[in-house]
Amino acid sequence: MDFDLLIQGGSIVDGSGAAAFSADVGVQGDRIVALGALPDAAAANVIDAAGRVVCPGFIDAHPHSETALRGNGDIWGSVLQGVTSHLTAPDGFGWAPLPADECAELWRSTAFAYGQPDLQPEWSTIEDYLGGFTGTIPINVVPMAPHQPIRFAVMGWDDRRPTPDEMDRMRALTRDWMEAGAVGLNTGLDYQPAANADTDELVELAKVVREYDGIYAAHIRYNAFGKPAAYRESIEIGRRAGIPVRLSHESVDAETEPLLEEARREGVDLGIDWYLYPAGSSHLLVWLPPEEQIGGYDATVGRLRDDPAHRRRIGSIIEGQIRETSAAGGREYFSATRTGQHIGKSITDVATERGTSIGETAVDLIIEESPDAVLVFRRGLTAEVFDALVQRTLAHPAFMVASDGLYHGALPHPRGYGCYVQVLGTYVRERGFVSL
Ligand SMILES: [Zn+2]
Incomplete structure (x- = not known):
């Protein structure tokens, strides 16, 4: 033979x-x-x-698959699309190396992406964590150093710059991940506690990554900075640390194309990835200003529960944003909740059922359904506008496909199961937006 x-x-x-x-x-x-x-x-x-x-086989650079692969969710959704390698730590999420109590605390604040908020994981070393994939999964796992536990291990939820000693300890943890085989650093700057890091901290960690020829990947500060400033922070990190940069769930439009060009002119290798669907997905805290999320889920929910004036203020912020989105034709619906209720419904639907205001209902739902509730957000784009966005993005040399897949909940966003199929079937074969 x-x-x-x-x-x-x-x-x-x-x-x-x-x-x-x-x-x-x-x-x-x-x-x-x-x-x-x-x-x-x-x-x-x-x-x-x-x-x-x-x-x-395809490489998925941004799937929230780590705990699904370890038995807490669907392990086949990705491989059935031809994906054979996953990078870890999307949005900087990760839980190692941390002592058991800190690991469980950080785990709860990421449960919207992974489910099972009451799990008590014990990943006190990087090897413990990575060892859990060996021989048990249908794909290759390529680690990225997760910024969230690196910062949490040293500074907890603190919203301040690190001292020189703390910076050294974060550098050392980043180095440990790189020594364990990581190919870069991943961060999520709308999420606690990474949102508390400033640009200098990220540059310092990226410099460690450069020694290993790694990359810097980020969910940028949409919430705190807005896109142009958040792109420019990433370009600055790439330039000062001398490493390639990849931005997650980004597309090419009139606002971002000049920013990609700006990076090119500055000599920064800036790439983007996206799943090419007209809807996103994230947690219920996505509407809260970053400073209102400090301390992670437990602290944020505690403040909403205990302080009526704070409750009213946050409720009116959320209501304003929901009304603005729906006026533009967008809508959000629950894909997973703590209680199993409200699946497929919007916050406005629940408000109508309960006879309470949208803002009040939103705050109640944060308290009732956190931390593992997830929403799918349909953007208010016409089919023509969305098609043009897909075509422009797919054709751009800085673009790669990545799923941002979520593999838990009753009605997860289809991107984790369909984005590669959709690109090949719909956008390449049927519509000819790009060739193979
Ligand atoms: Zn993200």
Whole structure:
């Protein structure tokens, strides 16, 4: 027998940017050992790929899959789309290395993305954490150093600059992750506690990453800075630390295209990724100003529960934002909740049912359904505007596909299950927005 597996007659698209070519592929064990015309080869398994494309597995740079892969959710949603590698720590989320009580506390504040808020994980070393993937999952996991636990381990929820000693300890933790095989640093600057970091702190950590040829990846400060300033902070980090930058869930439009060009002019390798759906997904605190989220879920919910004046103020901020979004044709609905109620409904729907104001209902729902509630947000875009956005984004050289997949809850955003299929089926094959 020449090979364990022979893939015959396919059109090979190898991911290098080269044109497709016809060839057979011979595989032994986990290696491709032959590529070309292999008409007389014998193999234990033969796949007839005539009329089909054969290509390397896709890399998903931003899936919230880590705990699903470890048995707390769907492990197949991604691999069934042809994805064979996941990067970890999207939005800087991670929980190692932390002592058990701190690990559980930080875990609760990320439960909207992973479910199971009462889990008591014990990942006191990076090796404990990464060891949990070995031999049990259908894909490759490539670690990124998660900024959230790196900052939490040293500074807790503190909203201040680190002392020199604290900065040294965060550098050391980042180095530990890089030594453990991480390929970069990932952060989420709308989320606690990473939102409390300033640009200098991120530059210092990115400099450690540069020693390992890693990258800096971020969910930027939409909430605190707005897009242009948040892009410019990322460009500054890339320039000062001398490393490539990748921004998550970003698209190419009239506002961002000049910013991508600005990065190029400054010599910063700036890339973006997105899942190409007309809706996003995040937690209920997404409407709160960053300074109102300090301390994570437990502190934020505590303030809302205990202080009526604060409650009213936050309620009116949220109501204003919901009304503005719905006036533009947008809508939010629950995809997961703590109680299992309200799935598929908007906050306005629940307010109507209860006979309470939208703001009051929103605050009540934060208290009742946190921390594992998730909303899907449909943006108020017409089909024409959205199509143009997709086409412009897909065609841009700085763009890569990444799912931002969420794998828990009753009605998760379909991006984690469909974004690669949609790109290939709808945008490449049917509509011809880009070629393979
Ligand atoms: Zn994000």
